[in-house]
Amino acid sequence: MPTPRRAALILLLLALFALLALFGSLFSGSLAVAPQELWAAVLAHAFHANDATNTPGALVLELRLPRALAAFACGGLLALAGVLMQVLLRNPLADPYVLGISGGAGVGAMSGLFFGFSLWAVDALAFAGALAAMLTVFGLARGDGSWTQTRLLLTGVIVAAGCGALIALMLSLAEEGRVHGMLFWLMGDLGQTFTWWPAMLVLVLALLVSLPFARELNLLARGLMQAQAFGVAVGRLRFIVYVLASLATAAAVTTAGSIGFVGLVVPHLVRLAIGNDQRVLLPAAALAGGALLVLADTAARTVIAPQQLPVGVLTALIGVPVFLFLLARQPR
Template sequence: MRRTRSPLAIAVVLLLAGALALLLALVAGGLPVGTADVLGALTGADGMNATVIRELRLPRALAAFACGGLLATAGALMQVLLRNPLADPYILGISGGAAVGALGAITLGAAAFWVDASAFVGALTAMLVVFGLAHGDGSWTQTRLLLTGVIVAAGCGAAVSLMLALAPDTRVMSMLFWMMGDASAAARPWPALVVLALALVVVLPFARDLNVLARGELSARALGVQVGHLRIALYVLASLLTATAVTLLGSVGFVGLIVPHLVRLALGNDQRVLIPAAALAGGTLLTLADTAARTVMAPQQLPVGVLTALIGVPVFLFLLSRSPRSTR
């Protein structure tokens, strides 16, 4: 369990990268603004530039940062709990449940608030179904949990396909954008930021136990770690983080998969460093991806999930190709 860098240096670099990503998100766009305009908008100045920054760009940038941090934190937890560096936070069917809830609300013509609320309820329902079915008669195992998640996700996918086939033509485009990850309507990032901060506060005291658990369940039990309680609590937390992220921006893939793994390759497997570093790196990556999504083909905006997939697929294939060698 090695650390190749100073934790303080890591924190400084990641904080600077996150701040620069947010600054770029506020500056870049069809309306040219400068750093002075950003500072003025953040300190209460008036004017068109300040209004655009405060009401449009700032909420969207913070939403992207929060979603990236949530997904990366959930991915880091899933990877250590499943002892699989290529595990994904969507693996338990949480995003499928959120998609069913959100698309059902969109089909009915509900307002944005009810779309978000339906997505969150759908994600929590999928989580409860997966954990309830996986527990069964009490013989709860990782394999049973994963298989249950795959089956629930497949069922949710079928329901989503049915809704897309039956939905009016006027609503299909918004449904597809939600499924691909769309930050343009994210106007309330603060709850997600609070959830991310609270999750880090809750998880970091258990980082030493996670370090022990990463060495194996028998070793963890021998050293006094309450493996069963810890695992269930962190699975539930990872599911809630994923549900919050999916509710905020829709389905954004690969952030929770590649960010924790890349951070682990760079910094080692110490969860005290890995988890907060993954949160900052995930937020920075998704903020940059969203900035590119709305500026590369301006005035047309791309779903941010498309860009994360274009980045994530080659990175995932690279990691997959080298994993047998690292395993040996």
């Protein structure tokens, strides 16, 4: 468990790293932008000037900045949901998508894209699908009124498999011109993201709600019996954790599609650096996850510019070797 001074230093360094990643994303891309151009666009926007609306700096404010903020919010949400899921299921392999939330969002989004709905309708359907999957999994897992981690996990896996079958069916029946957009959404894409504040708002609220339960989460991570022995209302706590992790995942998937490995790898990396104290781990994972996804999205739109890669592909290419390395370091 880090000392308060060391914990504050770690959080400060992660915040600075996230800010550097955000600033770097503004200047990186197929169009070179000088710092003075960006600063002039900021001043023009602040004073509602109309003579700089088509400058490179203004385009950065209108396109790159919302995308970078959305990437930070989604990365933070996925990492935070990963931490909560790993505590809830007491399984280091748990990630935000393990309980079928992403599958439900995928079914909703694919339905909207399949019928040619607008982007707003696609986002609304994705969020509705994620909520439907969350309620279905929790309702089925409760059964006779009680549930265990194993029952919840198995129910989530079955629901995710059913959602995957529906997605495959829609892909096979979709018009050829719509398949590309559907595949990009499934692989994770921030190219069509212009509204960043809903995901950021959910991230802030999720942190504010989860941090007061950090001590109880520490006890729950050590075992169900130990948490009950210290007076933790385990049933209530597990329900809160499940709802928070599900809503965080739903907001991230609705904004950016299915982006893998952020919620799995980032909690492990942060845990190696600072330990398993949830009071520090929760905000640290959110900062690290946000910074990582900003860097991955910056690379996705610059590696083969002016073409763009799905950001989920890059996070998987980064996450697979990192996770295998972490797995190799663990004792047998």
